Amino acid sequence: MAPKSRFTRLDAFTKTVEDARIRTTSGGIVTIVSLVVVFFLAWGEWSDYRRIVVHPELVVDKGRGERMEIHLNITFPRVPCELLTLDVMDVSGEQQHGVQHGVTKTRLRPLSQGGGEIDSRMLALHAAEESATHLDPSYCGSCYSADPPTTAKKPGCCNTCDEVKDAYAQKSWAFGRGEGVEQCEREHFSQRLDEQREEGCRIQGGLRVNKVVGNFHIAPGRSFSNGNMHVHDLKNYWDTPTKHTFTHQIHQLRFGPQLPDHLHEKLGTKHLPWTNHHLNPLDGTSQETDDVNYNYMYFIKIVPTSYLPLGWEKRWQGFGEEHHSSIGSFGSSADGSIETHQYSATSHKRSLSGGDDAAEGHQERLHARGGIPGVFFSYDISPMKVINREEKAKSFLGFVAGLCSIVGGTLTVAAAIDRALFEGGVRLKKLRTKDL
Numbered sequence: 001m002a003p004k005s006r007f008t009r010l011d012a013f014t015k016t017v018e019d020a021r022i023r024t025t026s027g028g029i030v031t032i033v034s035l036v037v038v039f040f041l042a043w044g045e046w047s048d049y050r051r052i053v054v055h056p057e058l059v060v061d062k063g064r065g066e067r068m069e070i071h072l073n074i075t076f077p078r079v080p081c082e083l084l085t086l087d088v089m090d091v092s093g094e095q096q097h098g099v100q101h102g103v104t105k106t107r108l109r110p111l112s113q114g115g116g117e118i119d120s121r122m123l124a125l126h127a128a129e130e131s132a133t134h135l136d137p138s139y140c141g142s143c144y145s146a147d148p149p150t151t152a153k154k155p156g157c158c159n160t161c162d163e164v165k166d167a168y169a170q171k172s173w174a175f176g177r178g179e180g181v182e183q184c185e186r187e188h189f190s191q192r193l194d195e196q197r198e199e200g201c202r203i204q205g206g207l208r209v210n211k212v213v214g215n216f217h218i219a220p221g222r223s224f225s226n227g228n229m230h231v232h233d234l235k236n237y238w239d240t241p242t243k244h245t246f247t248h249q250i251h252q253l254r255f256g257p258q259l260p261d262h263l264h265e266k267l268g269t270k271h272l273p274w275t276n277h278h279l280n281p282l283d284g285t286s287q288e289t290d291d292v293n294y295n296y297m298y299f300i301k302i303v304p305t306s307y308l309p310l311g312w313e314k315r316w317q318g319f320g321e322e323h324h325s326s327i328g329s330f331g332s333s334a335d336g337s338i339e340t341h342q343y344s345a346t347s348h349k350r351s352l353s354g355g356d357d358a359a360e361g362h363q364e365r366l367h368a369r370g371g372i373p374g375v376f377f378s379y380d381i382s383p384m385k386v387i388n389r390e391e392k393a394k395s396f397l398g399f400v401a402g403l404c405s406i407v408g409g410t411l412t413v414a415a416a417i418d419r420a421l422f423e424g425g426v427r428l429k430k431l432r433t434k435d436l
Contacts, residue, residue, distance in 0.1 A: 026421040034414035041406040049399040052310055054388050061304050061385035068211045068302075068341065071258075073204040073251040074218065074375070077115055079244045080196035081105040081203075083220045083237055088207055089230065090214025096207075103205035110198040118199065141183050143167040161187045169224035169233070176235045197242045204251075211381055219374030220244070232372050237292075245292055248375055250285040255302055255379075256340035281345050293352040295371050300345045300379040303386055307338040310390040342386065343379070 076084065086103060088096040107118035140157035141164070143149075148156050149166035158164045161184035168175045177193060178184030203218060220237035223230065237244060287296055352371045394402070 022422075024418075024422060024425070026425070027418045030414050030418045030421070034410050038407055038410045041410065042403055045399060045402045045406060048402075049392070049394045049396070051393040052390050053393050055391055057387040057389060059385050059387060061383055063211070063304070063385075066211045067208050069256055070207040070209060070216065071205075071252065071254050072207070073202070074253070075108070075200065075202045075249045075251065076218070076246065077108065077111050077200035077249075078247050079201055079220065080193075080199045081107050081121075081201035082193055082196050083244070084201055084203065084218055085221060085223050085232065086203060086216065086218050087223050087230070088209055088214065088216040090210050090212050092210050092212050092214075094210055095225070095230075096209075102207065103203060106202040106204070107196065108200035108202060110200070112198075115200060117202075144181065146171045146173065158183065161189045165222050169222050172224055172231065174233050174235050175222065176239070193236060193240075197240060213380050215376060215378040217372075217374055217376040219372050219376075232374075234372070237373070243290075243292055245289050246294055246296060246373055246375055247288045248286075248296070250282050252280065253282045253377075254280045254341075255343055256305075257338060259307065259338065259340065281343070285347075287349065289349075291351050291353075293373055295350055295352055295373055296375045297348045298345055298375075298377045299348070300343050300377060301382060302341045302343045302379055303382045303384065305340050305342050305386045306388065307340070308387060308389045309337065310392070 084105070104120055106120040109116045109118060139159060140154065141159045143158040143164060144167075146158075146164075146167035147170060148158055149163055149170060151166060152158060152163050153160075158167055161178060161181065164178070164181055164183050165175050177190040179190065181189075184190070207216065209216070219232050221233040221235070223232050225231070282298065282300075352373060354370075
């Protein structure tokens with residue numbers, strides 16, 4: 001026998017000699033079952049260790065000086081593109097009248113002809129067809145008693161119909177069909193209005209705005225500011241034999257980038273019923289009216305939202321403060337994080353002629369008279385921010401601890417069951433022996 005070491009007295013796992021052991025059939029069955037249970041539970045523990053969960057956090061949004069992207073796709077089947085204007089303004093005092101960058105207007109056939117596309121045009125200042133390059137280089141068109149617009153391609157001149165309209169807008173003058181205006185007659189402006197009278201229009205594209213309270217709207221006629229008032233030249237909208245209305249369909253309206261589909265699948269599982277920020281509540285909204293003097297308003301509450309993938313912190317450390325200052329500007333960052341926005345929306349509609357909602361059973365609701373027909377979106381920014389952070393469901397130490405618990409617990413229960421079966425079998429034998 002080998003000499004005993006100093007650790008022998010510390011052995012908590014005392015052994016029995018092989019001759020003192022008894023092997024039974026029931027013990028073999030319990031052993032097999034316990035091994036199956038151990039492997040099954042261990043596989044579940046391994047799967048849980050590899051699982052990635054998304055934990056939502058709510059923090060105060062400390063971002064400042066950021067801008068936000070608005071993506072829109074809206075169809076107006078009963079208003080031609082020539083009459084529609086998109087304006088953006090916010091409480092910081094910034095205004096974008098007649099937005100002309102990043103937005104596409106698509107002419108649509110009349111509904112009676114199926115509403116298919118005619119042509120699509122990306123709006124831009126001084127488009128090629130409006131640059132008047134065919135004119136004499138020394139030509140300087142008249143602005144007809146108005147001051148030349150600051151956006152004129154040739155300073156001090158109004159060489160195109162749009163420049164004359166801009167000059168009139170600066171003076172807060174109505175423009176009409178441009179009769180008697182050489183530039184508009186040369187470009188056949190009134191003929192274009194007549195040709196597009198029955199058409200519809202789809203406006204789609206992206207806007208970049210300050211991340212403050214503001215609004216954007218789509219209304220008829222060229223817009224301009226008159227003192228503290230925002231005004232539209234509605235003359236061409238009213239003076240037409242065709243009945244234009246602001247029936248519309250919102251195909252898409254979102255703020256910031258859309259989450260990729262693989263994140264949508266991860267966030268939209270039955271285990272995470274709290275998340276729906278892949279959805280935009282106004283998508284697919286349709287409104288119809290036969291009233292030419294009608295106004296639709298959507299009030300939107302925007303909540304900044306971040307999605308931080310697993311390992312985001314390690315990648316972020318490699319970019320430093322310079323990268324940190326750019327996070328949240330527009331969409332995906334170099335470290336894999338995504339900055340976007342969720343929103344909720346309520347809507348209101350009214351006839352600009354005033355009256356009440358007696359037809360809908362609400363005679364107590366009174367509407368003010370006046371306003372601008374069109375579709376208006378007013379948005380507000382929440383001071384709170386939602387952060388969806390990817391994390392592992394369990395750490396490696398937790399996985400090891402769980403594995404040990406499974407093995408130890410299963411074997412302990414199996415030993416108790418085997419002991420009970422053995423003792424029961426012994427007692428049954430004794431009872432049978434007494435009966436004999």
